[in-house]
Amino acid sequence: MPETFKTAPPRNGKARPERGGETSFREEICLPFLLKAQNEDGGWGYRLGQRSAVEPTSWTLLELASLSDSSAFEQAAGGAINWLLAGQLPDGSWAAYPDQKEGCWTTALAGLALHAHGRAQDAVAKGFEWLCDAWPGEGALWRRLQQRLFARSNAVRQNPSLRGWSWTPGTSSWVEPTAYTLILLHHLYPNELPRRVEKRRRLAEAMLYDRMCPGGGWNSGNPLDYGVAGVPLVVPTVWALLALQDHPARRENQASLEWLARACETMQGPASLGLAHICLAAYSRPAGSLEPTLRGLYAKNEFLGSVPVAAWAAMALGPECRWLSWQRRGTGQP
Amino acid sequence: MSVSNSQLLPSFKRPDAQVAIRRAEGYQANLSNLIYETLNEFGVSVRGQVVLLKANFVGPDPRGVVNTHPAVVGAARECFLRLGAKEVIVADGPALERDTEGILEMMRLREFIGPLAGSFVDLNIGDVRCVPLRTRASSLRELYLPEAVLRADFIVSMPKLKTHHWAGVTLSLKNMFGIVPGSCYGWPKNILHWAGITRAVLDITSTVRPDFAIVDGILGMEGNGPIQGVPKPCGVLVMGNDPVAVDATCARIMGLVPERIEHLAQASYLLGHLRDEKIRQIGESVASVRTPFEVLPSFRRLRAGGRHRGHSNCLA
Numbered sequence: 001m002p003e004t005f006k007t008a009p010p011r012n013g014k015a016r017p018e019r020g021g022e023t024s025f026r027e028e029i030c031l032p033f034l035l036k037a038q039n040e041d042g043g044w045g046y047r048l049g050q051r052s053a054v055e056p057t058s059w060t061l062l063e064l065a066s067l068s069d070s071s072a073f074e075q076a077a078g079g080a081i082n083w084l085l086a087g088q089l090p091d092g093s094w095a096a097y098p099d100q101k102e103g104c105w106t107t108a109l110a111g112l113a114l115h116a117h118g119r120a121q122d123a124v125a126k127g128f129e130w131l132c133d134a135w136p137g138e139g140a141l142w143r144r145l146q147q148r149l150f151a152r153s154n155a156v157r158q159n160p161s162l163r164g165w166s167w168t169p170g171t172s173s174w175v176e177p178t179a180y181t182l183i184l185l186h187h188l189y190p191n192e193l194p195r196r197v198e199k200r201r202r203l204a205e206a207m208l209y210d211r212m213c214p215g216g217g218w219n220s221g222n223p224l225d226y227g228v229a230g231v232p233l234v235v236p237t238v239w240a241l242l243a244l245q246d247h248p249a250r251r252e253n254q255a256s257l258e259w260l261a262r263a264c265e266t267m268q269g270p271a272s273l274g275l276a277h278i279c280l281a282a283y284s285r286p287a288g289s290l291e292p293t294l295r296g297l298y299a300k301n302e303f304l305g306s307v308p309v310a311a312w313a314a315m316a317l318g319p320e321c322r323w324l325s326w327q328r329r330g331t332g333q334p
Numbered sequence: 335m336s337v338s339n340s341q342l343l344p345s346f347k348r349p350d351a352q353v354a355i356r357r358a359e360g361y362q363a364n365l366s367n368l369i370y371e372t373l374n375e376f377g378v379s380v381r382g383q384v385v386l387l388k389a390n391f392v393g394p395d396p397r398g399v400v401n402t403h404p405a406v407v408g409a410a411r412e413c414f415l416r417l418g419a420k421e422v423i424v425a426d427g428p429a430l431e432r433d434t435e436g437i438l439e440m441m442r443l444r445e446f447i448g449p450l451a452g453s454f455v456d457l458n459i460g461d462v463r464c465v466p467l468r469t470r471a472s473s474l475r476e477l478y479l480p481e482a483v484l485r486a487d488f489i490v491s492m493p494k495l496k497t498h499h500w501a502g503v504t505l506s507l508k509n510m511f512g513i514v515p516g517s518c519y520g521w522p523k524n525i526l527h528w529a530g531i532t533r534a535v536l537d538i539t540s541t542v543r544p545d546f547a548i549v550d551g552i553l554g555m556e557g558n559g560p561i562q563g564v565p566k567p568c569g570v571l572v573m574g575n576d577p578v579a580v581d582a583t584c585a586r587i588m589g590l591v592p593e594r595i596e597h598l599a600q601a602s603y604l605l606g607h608l609r610d611e612k613i614r615q616i617g618e619s620v621a622s623v624r625t626p627f628e629v630l631p632s633f634r635r636l637r638a639g640g641r642h643r644g645h646s647n648c649l650a
Contacts, residue, residue, distance in 0.1 A: 047459070051461055104520075234436075269436020270436075309435070
């Protein structure tokens with residue numbers, strides 16, 4: 001019989017809509033799996049028994065941030081925080097794996113995870129500085145010239161002057177790394193933004209809207225493909241919507257939420273399903289019952305042993321993710 | 335990977351290639367027998383080995399035209415197990431979609447290969463190792479690659495017969511993009527686009543050269559591939575142990591001139607045979623199954639009669 005755990009009460013007394021009683025799968029399966037999968041060095045690998053990596057460690061830490069009353073979880077989180085801090089590169093960034101020498105998209109996730117635990121704010125600030133200095137490659141003068149002179153005019157439709165963040169240094173802006181960094185930015189600068197941070201926020205938000213697929217939703221970042229509308233995907237749509245929570249009434253947000261709600265009806269992967277529920281809850285939208293579906297999917301494939309998927313499922317079934325809510329700029333509303 | 339097959343040999347030192355074209359009118363056909371007979375004809379020996387089937391699972395595919403059909407993957411898996419493989423792993427690292435399990439469930443892969451937890455590996459996530467690239471076509475020099483790929487004894491590239499809006503075609507060589515892990519390089523693996531698709535294909539396949547290729551050409555895709563194109567029934571499986579020769583044969587079936595497809599032309603310097611006279615066809619002839627595929631206007635030059643400027647050798 002797996003150990004069961006207590007979870008923290010809903011933050012700010014606010015429960016997610018339509019989630020009453022949906023905690024047992026999280027407590028019976030997801031949380032014990034995550035505890036079991038932690039490596040001796042404190043981090044998590046992508047799958048049970050694999051070596052620690054920044055992404056799965058960060059997602060698990062973000063899930064653990066919603067838990068309390070268990071020394072087992074506090075100990076697990078402490079070990080993971082130390083593992084992350086030991087892996088920060090001298091320039092402030094995090095690489096995907098500890099033996100790599102160059103920082104990448106995982107820097108924003110590591111920053112979010114540490115920030116969610118209220119720990120190591122200096123390290124988080126240093127990581128964010130690195131992100132602020134990391135401009136994607138499409139902004140380089142030679143690249144812009146090359147695009148202007150040689151681009152196939154109907155291949156893609158996007159404004160290259162609108163830049164967010166790339167997966168790896170020097171490559172193009174894409175939806176997900178841009179969204180992760182924007183979420184971190186919102187937490188680190190809840191009030192007034194320094195000018196250069198404000199510039200990056202403005203460009204990145206504009207870039208996300210520019211990359212939205214016609215009709216709503218996002219794919220990795222190609223809204224138009226040789227004149228044909230790009231097909232939205234669940235995961236990038238979720239992260240773009242979460243990063244753009246400051247603009248809930250915008251037509252693009254609403255259209256994308258509609259698309260996401262429709263997509264929920266046919267989703268067959270636990271990653272999409274869990275993340276979609278997290279996103280719809282963040283926008284206070286009903287999303288139907290999640291636990292039976294997740295249970296059914298787990299019975300089929302055991303989430304393919306994926307630590308990030310188990311963490312997302314646990315987040316979707318647990319209390320509100322505080323790291324996904326911040327004071328909306330200009331509205332004073334959480 | 336078998337050492338002999340991963341050797342980089344100039345074409346004049348490489349023995350002639352052999353490519354099998356098998357007719358299969360639909361996915362209900364006895365694909366397992368077709369593949370098993372062909373593997374025996376090639377003398378494929380995998381007893382006691384770990385075989386990795388690198389499929390092409392791009393994303394949600396309600397029309398059944400984007401991804402390698404699970405019936406072909408299931409049949410191949412069964413054949414390699416019949417040949418005595420210790421383990422047969424189905425694997426891919428989708429370029430755009432993070433929810434790999436969602437893709438697999440939508441295409442009902444489980445019905446063809448059994449429980450996914452023990453037989454499928456998501457190459458986007460998991461342990462990786464830094465590998466120096468064996469050629470310097472691109473500026474990449476090294477890549478982190480999945481341990482699952484590096485530990486395999488025998489790698490089979492299993493693409494769909496499709497056009498590709500950047501590379502012209504996406505066949506057994508281009509399919510190897512999928513081994514590059516998203517956990518390191520993102521979704522998509524944009525570092526490869528920045529390095530140049532042709533050059534990156536060459537560096538990856540020279541480092542991890544598939545030992546065998548099985549191309550699902552039963553239902554292909556023409557036009558704006560690899561995702562937004564139009565279904566193109568072609569009714570063939572194309573197989574062989576020289577991935578360049580297999581891709582060249584596929585291109586000829588599609589009505590394209592392989593010498594004009596840049597990454598194939600470049601790959602012929604070190605990775606396999608491109609020229610018709612160096613490829614012995616077994617099974618059906620190219621002419622008997624030729625099905626001209628529509629291509630985007632920017633690739634009309636790939637057709638016989640189109641204007642072509644030639645390529646310089648970036649593997650030299």
